[in-house]
Amino acid sequence: MIDISSKTNEHFRRWSDLSSARGIKKHQEFILMGEKLISEFLANPSFKIKAEIIHEDLKPLTTSLKGTRVPLFKLPKALFNEIDVVGTHYNLLVLEPKEIEVLSTDKSPKGLEVVCPLGDPSNLGALARSAMAFGASKILLTEESCNPYHPKAIKASAGAMLKLPIFKIGKLADFLQGNDQDFVLDMKGENVAKFPWPNDLRLVIGEEGPGFSGIKGLKKLSVPSEGVESLNATVAASIALFCYANRKK
Template identity: 30%
Template sequence: MTDFKEITSKENSLIKLTSMLQSSAKARKENALFVLEGLRICFDAYDNGILFDKLIVSATAYSKYPEDIKKLSLKAEECYKIPDSLFKKISDTQSPQGIIVIAKIPQKADFEIDKNGKYIALENIADPSNLGAVARTAEALGVSGIILSQGGCDPYSPKSLRASMGTLLRMPVIILKCFADDLKNTGLKIYSCVVDSDAKHINEINFSVGSVLVIGNEANGITNETKQKSDELITIPMSGRAESLNAAVAASISMWEMMK
C-alpha cells in the first residue's frame, strides 16, 4: 500500500483546505479541486477517469477497508491518515465513512456536441437537490449531456454530487459562461420550457433533430435573453389548479417527452 502520512492537527493546511473545498464554491474554483466523500462516490470517480490529488482516511476506515483504500491510494498523488475526531471536522456528513478524496476538477471546459444529440440545459438552477435529481433522470433516460449556466449551483459541491448519486461524474457536463449565446452557438434546436398559455404544448413537439431543453431558475424561470435565442417556447399542459411545477419535475417530464 502507498505510504500514508499522518496528520493530527486541525491547523494543518490540508485540513483547512479540505474544509474550504467542502463549503466554498469559490475555493473549489480557485484551486480547481473538489471533495469526494464515501467509498461509492470515490469509486464512481475512479471508474470514470477523475484525477485524484489526495486521499484522506480516518484511522478506523484505514483498518476497516484495507483493500478499497489500497486501490484508491494507487491513484492518489498523496495519502494521509488522520484521527477519527479530526475526520469528523472535515466531513460533510453526519455519519462519515472515513474516506475522502480531493479530486481535480476536469479541465476540459466543454465536450463535443453531437449535432443529433438531445441535451438538458439548466439556467441558474439554485438548488443542488434539483440539479442532482435532473442528472439522475437524464442518465436514466439516455440524455446526451447536461448543460449548465455559470450562475447556477456548483455541480462539484458535496450536496450536488450526493443528490446526483455520482451521475454528475458519469455524464458529460458543460458550464457555459455566456449561456444564451453559447447555447445558440451549439447549433442545437433550443426548446425553452415556460409557464405560458401561448407557448406550444410539449407533446406537440417533434424532437427528431438535435435538441436542447432549457429549464429555468426555480423562482424566476428562464431569462428573457434565453427566451429570445430559443427556437420554440414550450409548456407542459396542466389540469386542475396547479400553476407551475418544481424545476426537477418539469425537467423530468420534458426529458421523457424528448426521449420517447
C-alpha cells in the first residue's frame, strides 16, 4: 500500500485530471465510482484495473482478485473527497478505457443503433441506460459527443456505458448523408407510437439547442407533447426506445 498525503504527488495530480474529458484522454485512465457499480464490475472485470484508491476508513476490495495484483493507494479523507467527485465515499477504481473503434457507416445497421451527439455527460449516460434497457444493439458517438468514460456519464448510465458496444462515427452532419435506414428524432415527424419500426435502423438523437437545423432531407420521428415546446432529448429518446422495444415483430 502506498500512502499519499500531498496534492503535489504525481498520482494525485493525475487522478484530479480524470474528472474532465481532456484528462481522461490525456492519461488514458478513468475512475469508476459507486458501491453498486464497483461490486458489479469486480464480479466480472471487463477493463484493466490500474489502481485502487481508499482512505483510512475503507478496506481494500481488489486484494481478493485471483491472478491480479492491483496497486493500492491510501489518501487522507480530504484528498480522497477531491478525487471522489460524485461523492460516493466508497473505494475508487482507476481503470484503463478501451479503444473506441470507428464504425464504417456504409454497412447496414443491425438491430437498433443509437447515434448520440450529446455533449452533456449526464445526458449521454442516461441515454445509454435507456438504450440498454430497451434493447439497443450499440451506441454510436459523433465528434460532438462527450467522453463516455466521464464519471458523470458512467454514474447516470448505471453502468450501461461499460457494457454496451460503443463506436465512433465522425461529425454528425457528415454522417447524415442520405441513408435510408437513418431516422432522426425531431419535434416534427412521424409519431413514434404509430411508426412501423423495422428491426434494423439507426436512431439519431438531436443535441438540445441546435438539433438538426440546416440539414435537409431527413426522415423524422417525433414524440408528440402538449403544453411544452419540446421534451428533453434524453426523455424523448427513451420514449422512442420504449416504442421500438414494444414494436410488433
